[in-house]
Amino acid sequence: MLKRLDEFQIGETGLIKKVEGEGRLRRRLFDMGVTPGATVYLRKKAPLGDPLEVTIRGYELTLRKSEASLVYLDSKGVN
Amino acid sequence: MKRFALAGNPNCGKTTLFNNLTGSTAHVGNWPGVTVEKKDGVYKKLNEPISIIDLPGIYSLSPYTSEEVISRNYILDEKPDCVINIVDATNLERNLYLTSQLLEIDVPVVIAINMMDVLEKAGDKLDEKLLSDKLGVPVVKISALEESNLEDLMKVAFKASQSKRDGISIIYHKDLNHLIGDVKIAFKGKNVENPLFHAIKLVENDEIETKMHEDLLPMVEEFKKTFNDETFGDDIEAIIADERYQYISNNFAKAITKHTPKENEKENENKSDRIDKVLTHKVFGLIIFAAILFLVFHFTFSENLFFLGGLFEDVTPCFEGSIYEGLFYTDGGINSPGVILFNFFDMSFGGIIEAVQGGLNAGLGEGHWLTGFLCDGVLSGLFAILGFLPQILLLFLFFSIMEDTGYMARVAFILDRIFRKFGLSGRAFIPMIMGFGCSVPAMVNTRTLADENEKISTIRVIPFFSCGAKLPILVAIAGGIAEQWNFSHVDLITYSMYVVGIAVAIASVLILRHTTLKGDAAPFIMELPQYHWPQFKSLMIHLWDKAKHFVKKAFTIILASQIIIWFLRSFGWNWHMVNSMQDSILGSIGMLIQPIFTPLGFGSQLTSIGWVFAVAAITGLIAKEDVIATFIALGAAAVAYLTSDAVDPEIIKAMEDAIEADEEGVTAVVTMIQATGITWQGCISFIAFNMLTIPCFAACATAKAELKEGTFKWTLLFWIVASFVGSAFVYCFLSMFSSESLAWAIPVTVVLIGLGVGSIFFIKYWNKRKLKVA
Secondary structure, three states, X not given: OOEEHHHOOXXXXXXXXXXXXXXXXXXXXXXXXOOOOOEXXXXXXXXXOOOEEEEEOOEEEEEOHHHHOOEEEEEEEEO | OEEEEEXXXXXXXXXXXXXXXXXXXXXXXXXXXXXXXXXXXXXXXXOOOEEEEEOOOOOOOOOOOHHHHHHHHHHHHHOOOEEEEEEEHHHHHHHHHHHHHHOOOOOOEEEEEEOHHHHXXXXXXXXXXXXXXXXXXXXXXXXOOOOEOHHHHHHHHHHHHOOOOOOOOOOOOHHHHXXXXXXXXXXXXXXXXXXXXXXXXXXXXXXXXXXXXXXXXXXXXXXXXXXXXXXXXXXXXXXXXHHHHXXXXXXXXXXXXXXXXXXXXXXXXXXXXXXXXXXXXXXXXXHHHHHHHHHHHHHHHOOOHHHHHXXXXXXXXXXXXXXXXXXXXXXXXXXXXXXXXXXXXHHHHHHHHHHHHHHHHHHHOOOOHHHHHHHHHHHHHHHHHHOOHXXXXXXXXXXXXXXXXXXXXXXXXXXXXXXXXXXXXXXXXXXXXXXXXXXXXXXXXXXXXXXXXXXXXXXXXXXHOOOHHHHHHHHXXXXXXXXXXXXXXXXXXXXXXXXXHHHHHHHHHHHHHHOOOOOOOOOOEEEEOOOXXXXXXXXXXXXXXXXXXXXXXXXXXXXXXXHHXXXXXXXXXXXXXXXXXXXXXXXXXXXXHHHHHHHHOOOOOOOOOOHHXXXXXXXXXXXXXXXXXXXXXXXXXXXXXXXXXXXXXXXXXXXXXXXXXXXXXXXXXXXXXXXXXXXXXXXXXXXXXXXXXXXXXXXXXXHHHHOOOOOHHHXXXXXXXXXXXHHHHHHHHHOOOOHHHHHHHHHHHHHHHHXXXXXXXXXXXXXXXXXXXX
16 A cells, blocks of 8 residues: 555655656656655654655655655655 | 855755865855855966866755756856765765766766765764775765865866766666667767766756756657566666665665764763754744744843843942943843943044044144034944944854854744745745845855745845844834833833735735735755864854855945045035025935825824935935935034024033943934934834835845846835834724824734734634635
């Protein structure tokens, strides 16, 4: 079962399987390392619940829930 | 001269390297996207001088924001002799993604692995031989901060620049490679330079490429029809991105030997995490941010530090009567560092003017025109501006520290949710907060915004975030109001005016984003840099840069405009010196435009000398510092008006001297208020007008350069409308209160504006709900 990144809990890790969206936005996600095969760890959420902060490819990236909803992952659970 | 371009990810230390190579003082920050335009300098330590070009930081050569287009176009069109690709050793994977694209271009490339000091401190090792073998270009390990190996790097780059290099691809997908090969041949046939790069970008469905080479698109489309990858289907874009990252992680995981952290090091790492947890905490994050912002302004502007004034109410300070009293102590409170510095400059400048005047009077005799020209026309105006330098620098210092530590990026993270409500992204916050310092760098910084409409609306509201140069207007007029109408809370007026500016900015963005500049909030995908201590050197470089810019401005454009104003107010249309400013060129121009400001409370309802407000507002279009400088310069006219019946020249002289001695301009404003008969409502409306109107020359030029063609004239119109509507509203609203109720009229205004903004939200929310129900 694939899970969307915006549905992740804090501390959850997952492997990216699919990135949806189109045009520039998708291009940007790819350029920032959000590609199928990358491991993502949801570090925290901003004070108002959005945007999210994730660790990916060894650095910290922030993106909104609306952008995170384009990313489908295979969840490895919370650690 | 050979040209070497520096390219790399944002925040990878490019600008630090650039500064150390060229000895220049470009600003460095811990915020992705500090360098937003290309800069050049010269490296002189080789046999021949080398021109170094610092390109904006980019993640990829595909265009997303305008600064990425700048870098791409520079490398492709200007053809530097060598590209030095700076790679952050602590984040090899994402940095090499850009490298994989740079290698596709037919240009010599040298890779500089930066931040080796950080990597080695962590106990990790890096095998540059392996990297160099795999990528086929020289790799040099450096530390830009510690200036190690920089000469080696330049020697290697120089050697590389002497031979040509053909682009290489690291894409190994068999079918795609076929396609790329075919498209490359087609490009070669068209005699296009860098055929491999263009071929790959076209296959990637790159925005610029598909527009430029539409004729070759059918080739790709045809291929897509028969193409079907096991995992990706016909999603070529995803395959290529994946191929790049695959290649990087397969080959370079081995290049770094990670050191297993010991217990005490883990402790260290936790510290940074713990700080982060507090700073971006669910509840406290926003409160801490508000507190930090308050402290910054408090330290810079307060005359009652930490509200300790109450403690001293019944005690006479031990230094009463000495010069220290004015320096450290303003009735009822201890001065903040900013105010102490201001007072220090103020006292010194006052002394200089007195000395010059005394000397000239002794040498040339009383009332010589040269004395008037030097003291009233040049020095007093100039010093009125330079006096604010320490406070502006202090404000900049605080913002630089916030930026350098990496906190600013977290602020964008915290505030994004709120900004989205206004149709902006959290990134727009940085240019806006920079606007409190100066609109010019703030407007340039909007290049980091990806969405065109977001950029235009941000540029339009930046002037409403009252800049350092508008501060003197606030301080002087608020001080004047306080003195004339016996109102004890100057800071209340100052803070309220800042709030009015912010409120108008919010309202404007809401209106703009729902009318002419429609659009959803732009995506917010941003790197959060690691926290680190601010670097003293880079802070000082930044401050020095700012101080230089400010002093230069004071001695050029402001000095020139003050001399012109002195001329216009001293001479009549017949080119003879006039006795009364009423008959001067400036006076007649002022009277001509005065009626425009009637609805704002400082137009025709004033006495015949009332044109000074109109003139001050107009000179503000050159530079906002000119407004108060003009007041001081025109003080004599007000004195003459007030004392038209008096015969004793001593009194007149004393009043004029008092105006000149007070660098803050409060005395000048009080004299103006008495002479023109302006109401306090008119005064506040005058502040509001200056805060909301067309910004200074420099800011207008920047806005024109940054905005897309054809939008600047609408932006000008927007500023005019905003200032007239805004200050007419302020004036009419405040006129409902009499001067006795001044203390609560201002808070009530603020609350009402807040309610207005709140109701707009409510309507928006209501509409959304209705849509959902339907």
